[in-house]
Amino acid sequence: MLSVQDLSIRFRTPDGYVHAVNDVSFDIAAGQKLAIVGESGSGKSQIALSILGLLAKNAETRGRILFENQNLLDMPTSRINKVRSKEISIIFQDPMSSLNPYMTVERQLNEVLELHEGLRGRAARARVLEALDAVQIPDAKNRLKSYPHEFSGGMRQRIVIAMALLCRPKLILADEPTTALDVTVQAQIMRLLDDIQKEYGSSIMLITHDLGVVAGFCEETLVLYGGRVMERAETRAIFNAPSHPYTRGLLRAVPNIHAQDARLQSIPGQPPNQLHPPEGCPFADRCSDSRDPCFNNLPPLDAGRHQRACLRPVEELS
Amino acid sequence: MLNYSLRRMMAVIPTLFILIVICFFLMRLAPGGPFTSERPLPPAVMKNVLERYGLDEPLYVQLWTYIKNILFHFDFGPSFSQKDRTVNDLIAQGFPVTLTYGFFSAVFVLVLGIPLGVVAALRHNSFWDYVMTGLAIFSQIFPNFVLAPIMVLLFTLSWGLLPGGGWNGGQWPYVIMPAVALGTSYMASVARLTRGSLLETLSAPYIRTARAKGLPERTVLWRHALKPSLLPVISYMGPVFVYMITGSVFIDVFFSTGGIGQNFIDAAYTRDYSVILGLAILYSVLTFALTLMVDLVYAWIDPKVRSGLK
Numbered sequence: 001m002l003s004v005q006d007l008s009i010r011f012r013t014p015d016g017y018v019h020a021v022n023d024v025s026f027d028i029a030a031g032q033k034l035a036i037v038g039e040s041g042s043g044k045s046q047i048a049l050s051i052l053g054l055l056a057k058n059a060e061t062r063g064r065i066l067f068e069n070q071n072l073l074d075m076p077t078s079r080i081n082k083v084r085s086k087e088i089s090i091i092f093q094d095p096m097s098s099l100n101p102y103m104t105v106e107r108q109l110n111e112v113l114e115l116h117e118g119l120r121g122r123a124a125r126a127r128v129l130e131a132l133d134a135v136q137i138p139d140a141k142n143r144l145k146s147y148p149h150e151f152s153g154g155m156r157q158r159i160v161i162a163m164a165l166l167c168r169p170k171l172i173l174a175d176e177p178t179t180a181l182d183v184t185v186q187a188q189i190m191r192l193l194d195d196i197q198k199e200y201g202s203s204i205m206l207i208t209h210d211l212g213v214v215a216g217f218c219e220e221t222l223v224l225y226g227g228r229v230m231e232r233a234e235t236r237a238i239f240n241a242p243s244h245p246y247t248r249g250l251l252r253a254v255p256n257i258h259a260q261d262a263r264l265q266s267i268p269g270q271p272p273n274q275l276h277p278p279e280g281c282p283f284a285d286r287c288s289d290s291r292d293p294c295f296n297n298l299p300p301l302d303a304g305r306h307q308r309a310c311l312r313p314v315e316e317l318s
Numbered sequence: 319m320l321n322y323s324l325r326r327m328m329a330v331i332p333t334l335f336i337l338i339v340i341c342f343f344l345m346r347l348a349p350g351g352p353f354t355s356e357r358p359l360p361p362a363v364m365k366n367v368l369e370r371y372g373l374d375e376p377l378y379v380q381l382w383t384y385i386k387n388i389l390f391h392f393d394f395g396p397s398f399s400q401k402d403r404t405v406n407d408l409i410a411q412g413f414p415v416t417l418t419y420g421f422f423s424a425v426f427v428l429v430l431g432i433p434l435g436v437v438a439a440l441r442h443n444s445f446w447d448y449v450m451t452g453l454a455i456f457s458q459i460f461p462n463f464v465l466a467p468i469m470v471l472l473f474t475l476s477w478g479l480l481p482g483g484g485w486n487g488g489q490w491p492y493v494i495m496p497a498v499a500l501g502t503s504y505m506a507s508v509a510r511l512t513r514g515s516l517l518e519t520l521s522a523p524y525i526r527t528a529r530a531k532g533l534p535e536r537t538v539l540w541r542h543a544l545k546p547s548l549l550p551v552i553s554y555m556g557p558v559f560v561y562m563i564t565g566s567v568f569i570d571v572f573f574s575t576g577g578i579g580q581n582f583i584d585a586a587y588t589r590d591y592s593v594i595l596g597l598a599i600l601y602s603v604l605t606f607a608l609t610l611m612v613d614l615v616y617a618w619i620d621p622k623v624r625s626g627l628k
């Protein structure tokens with residue numbers, strides 16, 4: 001349904017081009033849940049923004065993003081406006097700032113219905129209530145006229161999710177939907193997303209830096225580093241048999257409740273400078289398994305079900 | 319909201335009282351008095367005059383009489399320097415003038431300043447942005463006492479389009495130049511304020527949300543961005559509006575409009591105690607009223623402020 005092909009995104013800055021995303025390809029089938037995992041600066045949010053044409057003005061894109069066989073990157077704003085929220089919706093990271101503080105919750109929700117389905121008045125209200133009920137806002141009927149600041153963070157994120165559901169979109173982009181929330185609320189929101197996905201049948205692209213969030217949620221995981229795909233496989237395979245040194249490093253950084261040694265491991269070093277991306281593997285200078293060729297040659301992504309971009313054979317990794 | 323407004327209005331009374339007392343004594347601290355002149359009056363005449371205006375009484379009695387007259391008769395006393403005219407007369411005559419050109423000046427400031435700022439923000443870092451910013455800086459460094467003569471030079475003396483002064487009952491050709499000369503630098507400030515604040519709003523995450531809904535840019539601007547961007551403009555315009563409708567001394571003198579700005583200056587020179595006090599009270603009451611209005615508009619726009627008022 002969505003097919004991202006050789007997507008590259010770079011930003012024009014006074015110091016030169018910042019290469020945020022490089023030759024990223026992936027597909028999302030109808031009803032599928034895909035996770036894009038990476039640390040901050042890996043370009044994962046930019047991918048989501050590029051799908052809806054919401055990149056900053058100084059961005060330049062290459063490649064194609066096909067949605068139902070139409071290239072979203074070529075669409076003029078007037079046409080992509082008909083896709084936004086109607087076919088593909090997005091849930092942003094920080095519910096504290098992504099709702100308009102000067103508008104009632106009802107108005108912010110019903111303007112979506114008014115725009116895409118021409119619904120107003122009682123019909124719109126019924127749909128808004130339906131969405132708010134679906135995300136389990138208690139007493140939604142009496143809270144329609146409330147403003148965002150009258151809700152807690154978790155409730156606001158539920159409202160944002162309700163907003164994303166209104167037109168029953170085919171694809172929901174969830175950009176770190178739980179990062180700004182308490183851990184207990186995180187679990188609730190993830191369970192909610194899961195339930196909703198089952199009920200509405202939408203595909204979900206979940207963007208996160210937290211492998212722990214992905215574990216029980218997505219069938220497939222794509223690991224991004226330095227704007228490139230490092231590894232892509234079924235989530236189970238990523239956890240049970242990670243084949244890329246970076247993925248292994250990430251997994252070691254996830255707290256494990258069963259481990260006796262409570263010290264968390266981290267990956268030493270800094271993410272690559274995207275202004276002057278390294279010639280070889282972007283992870284090479286932080287990688288404990290790198291050899292000379294890694295610094296000069298860009299590793300290609302394998303084909304097949306379990307894809308990896310690494311010059312070293314799996315058997316030889318530490 | 320009504321409750322809050324009433325509470326605020328009640329608070330005006332003690333503030334006003336303190337203000338009157340301070341002004342009353344401050345004026346009398348200044349050397350001289352309304353009837354001192356280079357050739358002193360004969361003592362007998364002086365005694366009569368002082369008695370006639372109640373100035374021979376102890377100060378606290380004078381203060382009490384003054385406040386009593388305001389409270390019970392709404393009488394701000396006679397002018398000491400202009401015979402047979404009361405402060406009420408002077409204000410009734412001069413205030414409508416300044417109110418008229420001040421009001422149109424404020425309209426000019428908002429109607430031109432806000433759109434200029436919006437255009438500059440939407441065309442951020444483009445040719446039009448630089449034109450607007452240049453224009454804004456240009457008009458801001460032109461104080462009204464430079465702008466007014468230039469305008470008279472052009473519109474009156476060179477082209478003969480507008481009268482160079484006078485009031486004539488406030489017909490529009492007489493209002494234009496005072497209003498524009500008074501407002502231009504404020505208009506520039508409003509344009510710059512609007513531009514900066516709109517740019518900030520447009521980069522807010524909730525604007526990105528609005529775009530992600532598929533709303534056309536026009537709707538994003540009008541429905542989501544404009545109202546919050548105008549908050550700083552509103553708080554700026556409150557005190558500026560008071561200043562405008564109470565008249566600029568320069569505008570009144572230069573264009574001979576006969577507004578109360580002129581009275582302020584005259585009264586200060588002649589130690590016309592009652593006129594100075596009367597105008598100070600008018601100024602304060604207007605300031606109170608406008609500040610309250612700004613706060614109410616704030617509450618109307620910002621629901622957080624509104625729930626704070628309850």
